[in-house]
Amino acid sequence: MTSEGCIVAATEQLIVNDELARETTKKLARSLESAALLIQSAVLIFSTNVDVDKTSGWGRGILYTLTCAHVLAAVIVRKEDGPFSRGGIWLGVWASMLVIMPLVVAHLVRPASYGSGRGGVPLFGYPLGPLLLFAFYPWVKPRWAKLKLALEIGILAIIAVEPLLIIFRMRGGHLDTTNYISVAVSAGWNVTAYVLGKAIGQMCRTAVASQLNMQQQNYHEFFNLLHSHVDTAISQIKNQAEDRESVLQELDRLQLVLSSQRLEMLLVCEPVLLANIIRENMRFFGDDLIVSYNPRACGLTVSRPIAVLISRALGDLFKNTVQHAGGVAQLDFTIKRNVVFLDVVDGGPDFPSSILDDPSTSLFRLRCAARALDGDLIKLSTPGPGAHLQLFVPLFAP
């Protein structure tokens, strides 16, 4: 991709903050809608066994039928889009259920018992799931954000006040303290569900914002790199165009910077293609390194910690080869019983194994890193002159 393409793509990503949050929230709501219906089914069963007038057989029948309908709806909504996912006028389905169901149950309970318990009115748990969804789901367009708040508070008020109106009508306007307490407790649960929904919505937005902040940070660092190294190198090259040696040196330096940055970016996302790591580490040393035997990693990918370890190992071992062994190395890697073995052999001067125990050496630090992943770095003997180091690490974390 050209740098222009990168900039356009980066800009497009950064400006979709609000839309991204909405889309993320919608995806969450799809799976929660089914759960909300199941919770309502459970609340209906509870009401059927506790609140409904047991002398009237048809009351339980109605509630069991409604329970089955809710379970069926939960299954359907799991596969197809539910009212929340469809949005718009479909939300009226949820709103009407929240208003109608308390009326139904009010007429199925024992006479004068509706709102007579201090633990809340019958079926007070029914609106909790939908209220939670209403609170965090972006069910209106952003430009109606203020209207959304007013609508939510309106719905919350209706749900909270409806039981009071039902009791008022059923008791001919004569309410006692227990009725008010019952309604207040139910309203308290409803408000709690609403507040929880708001908190979940905020969590989604915070999560999206965090991701975007990290992405912006990465872009920022990349632009700094472009400015500090690439632009500078280009200016140097233009100014020294007549001096071929200087130009080549500057290009080599630029190549190193780009290789280093590319390697960092390759190691960011999992899984990491091992061939990329091998290539990039070889490219870093350019013509200074010849790998006389070079294995084919093909499509093998590894997890990020292992990729980082292998990249570091290749970097350190190739550097040793270039500095001490004339720049010619043999590389081999195999996988046996889910353990990756990486062997680097060069024709340079041999060294004692105790170097791996010397904390001042890079090989010691490399070995520590390997052991942290349940692997190791060992020195093996060679039939002729040269040094043979083997890094091994389990392919999969335990």
Place this chain on the structure above:
Amino acid sequence: MRVLLVEDHSAYAGLVQRELQARYSHEVTMATDPILANRRLEEQDYEVVVVDVLYEPLIRDFNTQRLARKVMPTSGRLLLSGLSVLRASTGANRTTKTVVWTSGETNRYLHILFAHEELGVRAFCSKTAGSGTIDSLHKSIVAAATGNGYVDQLLNPYLPADDSVPLRRTILREDSRRAIWRAMALGYHSRKEVSRVTGYSERHVGNMIPLMVSEDLQLLDPGLRPGKSPLNELIQYAARNWEFLLDDTVREMYP
């Protein structure tokens, strides 16, 4: 030697053309994309064709269509890449030899594999090889022309090992699996959408998904350790490799 160089960065291609002509006396014709290259191949014979794998303008245009869901697996043409030129070069009655010339980024490794396994390419030259890119390219051209293999050390890791399972026995192994891959690469992620786009039943799609992970992906990549959702594994793999999965030549050879 008569060489056809297929490269979309025309300034860079122009430089390479001049250097190959001046230093090694090759007769180099340029083409900036596979469409032009295939036309050149119709007009005259070349001894060697040097082919870049992916072409930015073609990818950009196709990707816009893909993201807007204006492309279907059965659309007239999918994404054109260097594979189409490689295939045309090695078609019936042709003696043209081929060189793949690429930097070897992640989204090209399946193309490299396919070129090696299915199109018989044996010369692979890296665009960023050492300090003498032209020298390496010249060596690869000569090697290809004489029927010898040439693999740049930077590209060797991408090629299949002796015991690797070829693509035709992994991700390209079966009609329905290929259709599912293409649907996912087009952005259709749920079973319902994939079923609608491919014409296979949801049940069949659902049955195929775990098999595609365990039988195809894990053979291609022994390092893959699937998470709890095979569907997510396939979606992620399709997203990383959509340029290959929606390649027009791959579809022609493996419909």
